[in-house]
Every structure is written in structure tokens, then in C-alpha cells.
Amino acid sequence: MEENLFSFTEEERKEAIQLMVALRQEIGDSLRSDDEQKIKQHMQQAFDNHRLQRDVFGLNPVLHALQTADLAAREMGLKRDGVLAILLCNSVVEGYKTIEDIHKEYGDSVANIIHGICRIHDLYKKNPVIESENFRNLLLSFAEDMRVILIMIADRVNLMRHIRDTQNDKAQRQVSEEASYLYAPLAHKLGLYTLKSELEDLSLKYLEHDAYYMIREKLNATKRSRDAYIERFIGPIQQRLEEAGLKFHMKGRTKSIHSIWQKMKKQKCPFEGVYDLFAIRVILDSKPEREKMECWQVYSVITDMYQPNPKRLRDWLSVPKSNGYESLHITVLGPENKWVEVQIRTERMDEIAEKGLAAHWRYKGVKSGGGMDEWLTAIRTALEAGDGMQVMDSLRGDLYEDEVYVFTPKGEIRKFPRGATVLDFAYHIHSRIGNQCVGAKVNGRNVSMREILHSGDTVEITTSVTQKPKREWLTFVKSSHARSKIRLALKESQAKEGLYAKELLERRFRNRKVEMDDSLMQQLIKKMGYKEVSDFYVAIANEQLDTLTVIERYVELRNSLSATSSSSAGEGNVPRSASEYVMRESDTPTAQMEGTGKSPSDVLVIGRDLRGLDYTLARCCNPIYGDDVFGFVTVSGGIKIHRQDCPNALELKKRFGYRIVKAKWSGKSGGQYAITLQVIGNDDIGVINNITSIISKQEHVALRNIQIDSDDGIFHGTITVLLDDTNCLTALAKKIRNVKGVKGVSRL
Numbered sequence: 001m002e003e004n005l006f007s008f009t010e011e012e013r014k015e016a017i018q019l020m021v022a023l024r025q026e027i028g029d030s031l032r033s034d035d036e037q038k039i040k041q042h043m044q045q046a047f048d049n050h051r052l053q054r055d056v057f058g059l060n061p062v063l064h065a066l067q068t069a070d071l072a073a074r075e076m077g078l079k080r081d082g083v084l085a086i087l088l089c090n091s092v093v094e095g096y097k098t099i100e101d102i103h104k105e106y107g108d109s110v111a112n113i114i115h116g117i118c119r120i121h122d123l124y125k126k127n128p129v130i131e132s133e134n135f136r137n138l139l140l141s142f143a144e145d146m147r148v149i150l151i152m153i154a155d156r157v158n159l160m161r162h163i164r165d166t167q168n169d170k171a172q173r174q175v176s177e178e179a180s181y182l183y184a185p186l187a188h189k190l191g192l193y194t195l196k197s198e199l200e201d202l203s204l205k206y207l208e209h210d211a212y213y214m215i216r217e218k219l220n221a222t223k224r225s226r227d228a229y230i231e232r233f234i235g236p237i238q239q240r241l242e243e244a245g246l247k248f249h250m251k252g253r254t255k256s257i258h259s260i261w262q263k264m265k266k267q268k269c270p271f272e273g274v275y276d277l278f279a280i281r282v283i284l285d286s287k288p289e290r291e292k293m294e295c296w297q298v299y300s301v302i303t304d305m306y307q308p309n310p311k312r313l314r315d316w317l318s319v320p321k322s323n324g325y326e327s328l329h330i331t332v333l334g335p336e337n338k339w340v341e342v343q344i345r346t347e348r349m350d351e352i353a354e355k356g357l358a359a360h361w362r363y364k365g366v367k368s369g370g371g372m373d374e375w376l377t378a379i380r381t382a383l384e385a386g387d388g389m390q391v392m393d394s395l396r397g398d399l400y401e402d403e404v405y406v407f408t409p410k411g412e413i414r415k416f417p418r419g420a421t422v423l424d425f426a427y428h429i430h431s432r433i434g435n436q437c438v439g440a441k442v443n444g445r446n447v448s449m450r451e452i453l454h455s456g457d458t459v460e461i462t463t464s465v466t467q468k469p470k471r472e473w474l475t476f477v478k479s480s481h482a483r484s485k486i487r488l489a490l491k492e493s494q495a496k497e498g499l500y501a502k503e504l505l506e507r508r509f510r511n512r513k514v515e516m517d518d519s520l521m522q523q524l525i526k527k528m529g530y531k532e533v534s535d536f537y538v539a540i541a542n543e544q545l546d547t548l549t550v551i552e553r554y555v556e557l558r559n560s561l562s563a564t565s566s567s568s569a570g571e572g573n574v575p576r577s578a579s580e581y582v583m584r585e586s587d588t589p590t591a592q593m594e595g596t597g598k599s600p601s602d603v604l605v606i607g608r609d610l611r612g613l614d615y616t617l618a619r620c621c622n623p624i625y626g627d628d629v630f631g632f633v634t635v636s637g638g639i640k641i642h643r644q645d646c647p648n649a650l651e652l653k654k655r656f657g658y659r660i661v662k663a664k665w666s667g668k669s670g671g672q673y674a675i676t677l678q679v680i681g682n683d684d685i686g687v688i689n690n691i692t693s694i695i696s697k698q699e700h701v702a703l704r705n706i707q708i709d710s711d712d713g714i715f716h717g718t719i720t721v722l723l724d725d726t727n728c729l730t731a732l733a734k735k736i737r738n739v740k741g742v743k744g745v746s747r748l
Contacts, residue, residue: 006052012063019066023083026073030080038105039087051096057159057166061090064158072154075195082147085113086155093121116148126407126458135413136182138405138455149186156183157195160202176206200258208261215257218271226254226278233334234280240301246294247285254278276331279341286346292317295328298344306332309339325352407458416453420478423449426461427482434482435489436463450476468493498537505540508547514555518633518659524550524557604631604663606641615639617673621646624673626726631661672722674704675729681742683715690739691719698732700724718748 008016024036043062046052052061069086072078084106091097092114099118103111120139139149156179163172180203187196205212230252241248255263255277263274282302286294295317302308312331320326328344404420405413408429416424422442426449427434439448441460453459469489477483509516522533528550530536539545606615606629615631621643623629628644632652641663642649653660681687688708695703701723708717723729733745 006047006050006054008060008062012060016063016066019063019070022070023066023073026070027079027083032080035080035084035106039084042088042091046091046096051091051094056168056171057163059159059162064162065090067162068151068155068158071158072151076150076154076192078147078150078154081107081109081113082151084110085117085147086151089114089117089151093118113145113147113151116145117151120148120152123456126411135405136186138413139182153183153187153192153195157199157202160199160206163206172206176203179203180207197256197258201256204258204261211261212257215260215271219254219257219260219277222277227252229335229338230278230280233340236305237282237302240305241282241298244297244301246298248298249283251281251283252278253281275339276341279343281343281345281350283350284344284346288348291346291348295344295346299328299330302330302332302342302344306334306340308332312339312341325349404453404455404457406453406455409458409460417478420453421449421476422447422451422453422459422461423473424477424479424482425453425459426463427477427485428479429461431485431489433461433463434485435469436465436467438462438464438467449473494534494538497541498534501537501540505537505547505550508551509554512551514551516554517558520558520561521554524554527557528553604639604661605666606663615641618642618646618648620648622673622675624675624723624725624729625665626729629663629665631663632656633659633661672700672702672724674720674722676718676720676748677733677736678744678746678748679715679717679719679736679742680744681715681739683710683713684741687715687739687741688717691717691736691742694735694739695719695721695732698728698735700728701732 024031047062054060055064065087069078069083072086073083076082088097088102088106088110092099092102099111099115102114123139139152156175159175160179163175166172179199184196184199184203187193187199201212234250234252238250255274260271260274260277263276264271267273282298284291284294284298309331312329314327314329316325316327316329326345326349329341330344331339331341334340404416404418406416406425407413414425414428416428422440423434423437425440426437437449439446439462440451441447441462442451442453442457444458446462469486471490473486474483477486506516525533525536528536528545530539536545540547540550604615615638617623618632618640623641623643623646629641630644630649631639631641634640639661642652646652679691688706692703692706695701701721703719703721705720706717707719708715710716721732723732729747733747736742736745
């Protein structure tokens with residue numbers, strides 16, 4: 001077994017000594033007097049007790065820790081506590097030392113950092129879906145100390161640098177995917193742009209080996225000619241800008257291999273098709289009040305010399321990006337007919353572009369808040385200040401105070417508001433799961449649906465087919481999603497119960513041989529004190545109201561109204577319910593019915609002269625004069641007028657054929673009607689003005705509202721107008737279709 005014992009190679013020993021010397025120089029002033037001696041003893045004991053072993057990539061754990069510590073100290077500014085945590089954490093993770101041991105020997109801060117690293121190691125054991133944004137947030141909330149995240153990034157960069165020749169392809173792919181999905185975005189948020197770019201390039205190197213080396217070789221082959229071209233391009237510009245009296249400097253920037261590959265995939269083109277392999281930056285030294293003016297002055301000078309591509313103009317001066325980025329991007333046709341991207345910005349804008357939101361806030365005077373972006377940016381500012389990371393503990397206090405992240409049994413992560421319960425989780429998975437939820441297993445422990453969740457919990461919902469949503473659930477769920485689903489389920493349940501109760505009541509009416517009249521029933525419901533019809537039927541379904549009592553009250557009301565009607569006959573023209581309405585020949589001119597083949601009493605004629613009848617135009621289809629229509633008798637006794645092609649027409653006729661009334665318009669339009677047109681076309685200059693101009697010139701048409709959205713050169717719009725009848729509508733639609741650029745017009 002002797003040959004399997006861990007040992008250093010001569011090259012590893014030399015490198016380890018060099019790294020220890022470099023670390024002493026970098027952080028020596030922050031070390032305590034006995035730190036170095038204790039670390040050496042710790043490593044020697046681990047070596048003597050055969051506790052050291054190479055990882056899955058065959059890497060030396062001591063050398064790897066020293067490399068990571070050196071990187072974190074030089075590029076991230078970590079001092080004594082962070083470096084010691086890197087060197088000691090493996091012993092705690094492997095169980096050779098405890099957090100209490102570290103606390104006694106090295107203090108609270110080192111112990112807290114290692115505790116955070118151990119928590120993240122435990123998090124990985126749950127096999128989370130690392131590609132999700134929620135995992136990044138959970139990682140941050142678990143870290144407790146931001147130095148933990150910095151150490152994780154440094155460790156991943158160091159690991160990616162040394163796994164090129166590994167035979168373990170599966171492990172190489174896994175760590176590369178994590179670097180791409182997780183650690184590169186974190187490095188970017190922290191402003192560690194060099195490390196971010198390195199992580200992306202190394203991930204591409206291991207995940208897309210052929211693409212990486214193809215692009216690298218082509219970049220190397222074209223470097224000399226590219227540098228020479230940049231010199232030829234910027235020379236004349238530099239002279240003209242100096243003559244204009246501007247203070248500036250210029251530089252060329254080649255895209256990273258990862259960026260080039262992303263552009264090749266997005267544009268579906270070969271390497272030679274990526275014409276903006278590099279960009280020229282003109283960085284002005286301008287006073288704040290002259291920034292925009294001088295940027296546009298540079299734009300004018302360059303476009304006078306080289307032909308611009310107007311489609312490639314990006315003006316982030318007038319409207320900066322949401323992250324504070326300001327710049328003016330143009331693409332011009334340079335010497336040899338090559339397109340060149342030029343970025344024009346000031347020193348202030350360039351610092352924001354390079355250092356992210358931290359620089360933006362520094363200029364704007366905005367203090368960081370409690371969100372993730374604000375927190376990460378504040379940390380970047382602390383790094384730049386070089387304050388030994390002491391500010392980190394205070395920064396974390398407000399982070400994620402309103403959020404918790406929990407796992408599904410499959411390792412997927414879900415985000416909830418703080419205080420969310422098992423029932424919130426159940427409804428987030430599926431409304432059916434929520435409706436049937438009776439409890440859950442949280443981290444293997446049985447709990448009720450009221451159990452409050454905490455970050456890192458693994459939740460498995462328990463359901464029962466007999467469970468139904470209850471109104472009291474609304475009192476303890478926290479998420480708006482769960483609350484809306486519970487209300488919807490209660491409403492659907494109430495509707496089903498109401499429908500059952502209505503069918504039951506109708507059956508009892510038939511058994512008693514009493515004819516049920518909808519308008520009379522409506523009056524009875526109000527007389528019995530119910531404001532909503534649904535409440536009345538729910539009371540029957542819940543057996544709070546007896547059907548026999550309802551029938552008796554109905555008969556009493558019917559007899560009472562019949563007696564009243566007999567005594568008041570001939571006293572005047574009283575408006576009546578639509579369900580009682582029978583068209584008399586005198587209600588409409590006979591001439592209107594000629595050629596229909598129907599008697600005057602067959603058809604309801606709609607017009608301004610119709611009196612004594614409650615009717616309205618249905619909002620679902622907005623009929624106008626001239627449309628083919630029909631009437632529908634509502635529960636309240638009024639009539640709704642629908643178009644024959646109304647989306648609801650088929651269902652109404654199928655389910656309530658006995659309440660359908662044939663209808664037509666009178667000889668004259670009853671006024672103006674609102675209709676909405678949907679217009680689709682090319683987003684050309686002036687097309688909207690042409691449409692509105694046509695509407696304004698059209699007789700008997702008034703524009704009420706217009707809403708236009710544009711996407712990828714196509715506009716989608718809705719136009720609401722007032723007009724007299726279908727003839728006006730047909731003429732207006734025809735004229736709009738003839739507008740150049742309009743592809744289609746339809747009525748909603």
C-alpha cells in the first residue's frame with residue numbers, strides 16, 4: 001500500500017514554497033505572530049497521518065489550496081482570515097477538524113468563513129439544478145459571509161486552470177458547466193471582469209474544445225494584420241480629433257473567445273463572418289456639462305471620414321441602459337471596405353462600463369440597498385477601497401430579508417416570500433397539488449400545511465383526494481399566487497354547488513308542477529334578503545335554506561303579483577320584464593317585416609323608439625347597427641343584444657335556447673357605436689400618421705383611442721372609434737387596408 005500514500009513531486013514542492021513566500025509578502029502585515037507556524041504544523045500533521053489525498057483530477061490538495069489563496073489575496077484583496085480559511089477548510093469538510101477547533105485556534109472570523117463553505121458543500125449534496133437563477137440566490141443567502149463567495153470563485157478559477165489534462169471527462173464537464181452558469185455571472189456581478197472572462201473562456205475550452213481552439217488559432221493568425229489595421233484606422237481619426245482640440249485617448253479591444261463564439265452561434269455565421277472581432281474606443285476627458293456634446297462631436301468627425309451603417313447605431317447617451325451603461329456605438333466602413341465598431345464615451349462612462357453599478361452609484365451619489373445587485377456592488381466598492389473586507393459582515397444584514405429558497409425532491413429550487421408555508425409551496429408546484437394538500441415532509445419530517453419554510457428546506461407535499469380548499473387557508477398563505485389559486489378554487493367550488501342547487505330546485509318545482517319564472521325568482525331572491533343569486537343557491541346547497549320553503553314563498557309571491565296585476569289593469573303603460581315581452585304588431589311598422597317570411601311578433605326590432613323594454617348591447621361582441629343580431633333574456637329579465645358571430649353565441653344557443661329572442665334593427669341607426677379594430681403592418685415611417693389621418697377625414701367617424709406596439713419591424717395596434725353603422729365600418733376598414741405598409745385589418 002506504500003505506493004498509494006500521498007506525496008509531493010519535486011515540481012509541486014518548489015511551487016508550494018514559492019507560493020508560501022508570495023503569500024507572506026502579500027498578507028504578512030495582517031497575520032498574527034503564530035499563524036504561520038500553526039498552519040505549517042497543521043499541514044505536517046495531515047501529511048504524517050495520511051489524511052491528504054489527491055482529488056478526482058489528481059491535483060495536490062495542499063498546492064491547490066495555496067494557489068487559490070494566492071489568487072484570492074492578489075486579485076480579490078482577501079487578507080488573513082480569508083487566506084487561513086482557504087488553507088484550513090478542507091480539513092473541516094473532510095471531518096479531520098471541527099468548527100470549534102478552528103474557533104479556538106484561529107478566531108471567530110476564520111471559523112465563520114469555513115462554516116459558510118461547509119454549508120455550501122452540504123447544499124451541493126442535494127444535487128441542485130445549478131443553472132437556475134434561484135440557486136445563485138440560495139448560494140448567496142447560505143454563504144453568511146461574502147468572503148465565502150469570493151473564495152468559491154477563486155477556487156473555481158484555480159481548478160479550471162489545472163484540469164486541462166485530466167482523464168475524468170465527466171467531472172471536467174461538470175465543473176465547467178458550473179463555472180459557466182454560476183461562477184462567471186457571480187464574478188461579473190462583483191466586478192471581477194478578468195476572472196469572469198477567464199471562467200467563460202476556460203468553460204468553452206472544456207465544453208466546446210474544437211470551437212475554442214479554432215477561434216484561438218484564427219485570432220493568433222490574424223493578430224499582426226489586425227493590429228496593423230487598427231493603426232491605419234485610428235491614425236487619421238486621432239489627427240482630426242486633435243485638430244478639434246479634444247482631450248482623449250484611443251484603444252483597440254479584441255473580443256474574448258467566448259464572446260466571438262456566442263456571436264457566431266447567434267448570427268449563424270463562420271469566424272470570418274464576425275466582422276466586429278475588435279472595437280475601437282474613443283475615451284474623452286470631458287467636463288460633465290460637455291459630455292454629450294463632445295461625444296456627438298466625435299461621432300460627426302468619424303462619420304465625415306468613414307461611411308456609417310445607420311442600422312448599427314446604438315445611442316445609450318440619450319437613454320442609458322438600466323445598469324447605468326452609457327456610450328455611443330457606431331459601425332463605419334473603414335479602409336479596405338471592412339466594417340469597424342467604434343465606441344465613443346467619456347472617462348466617467350468608461351469607468352461605469354468597466355466597474356459596473358458601483359461606479360455609477362459613486363457618480364450619482366446613490367447608496368446601496370438590500371437587494372442582491374446592490375449588495376454585490378457594495379462589496380465590489382469595498383474591494384476597491386482595500387479595507388480588509390471588514391465591511392462584509394455588515395453588508396449581509398439586509399440581504400434576502402424578504403425571500404426564502406427551498407428545494408423540490410428533484411433538486412429544483414423555488415423562491416418564496418419570507419414566512420411562506422408548505423401550502424404556498426404546494427400551490428407553486430400545481431394548483432391541483434395545492435387544492436389536495438394535507439401536509440408535507442420537510443427534510444424528512446412530517447409537518448402540517450401551515451409549517452413555515454426556511455432557505456435550504458427540501459419539501460415533499462402530501463395530498464389526499466378528499467381534501468378541498470377552505471376559506472381559512474387565505475389567512476396563512478403568503479404568496480399572491482397561492483392566494484389567487486385558493487380564491488379561484490373556492491369560486492369554482494361555489495359555482496358547482498350553486499349549479500347543483502339550481503338543478504335541485506328546478507327538479508322540485510317540476511315535481512310540484514309549479515312553473516318557474518326567472519324574473520319572478522329574481523324578485524323572490526331579493527325579497528328573501530340575498531344580494532347575489534349565487535349566495536341564494538349556495539344557501540340551498542349547504543342546506544341552510546329548504547327547497548320546500550322556497551317553493552311556498554314563490555307561489556305566495558306569484559299569487560300576490562297576479563292579484564295586483566288584475567287590479568291595476570288599464571292604469572297606464574308600465575315597463576315590464578323582457579321574459580314577459582310579446583311583440584305586438586303596433587310596436588313596429590309592418591313594412592320592416594316584408595320579405596322576411598315571419599310575422600311581426602316573431603322578431604324583436606331594436607331602435608331608439610323601443611319603449612317599455614330593458615335591453616343593452618353585449619360587451620363581449622359590441623354589436624353595431626347593421627350587424628346580424630339576436631336577443632338573450634338575462635336572469636334579471638332584461639335582454640342582451642349579441643352579434644350572430646359573437647364568440648359566446650354558440651354556447652348561449654346550445655345551453656339556453658329557450659331564452660333566445662330573434663332580433664333586428666329598426667329602419668334608422670340609433671346613434672354612434674364604439675368598435676375596436678386590430679391593425680397589423682410594417683413599422684414604416686408615417687404609417688400610423690396615415691391611418692389616423694384617414695380616420696379624422698372619414699365622415700361620421702370619431703377616434704376614441706389608439707394603442708400601438710412595435711417588435712422587430714412589425715407593429716400591432718388596436719384602434720377604437722365611434723361610428724354609425726356597418727356601412728361606415730366597411731368603408732373605414734377598406735381605406736385603412738389601402739394604407740401602404742398595412743398588412744391586415746380585423747374587427748375585435
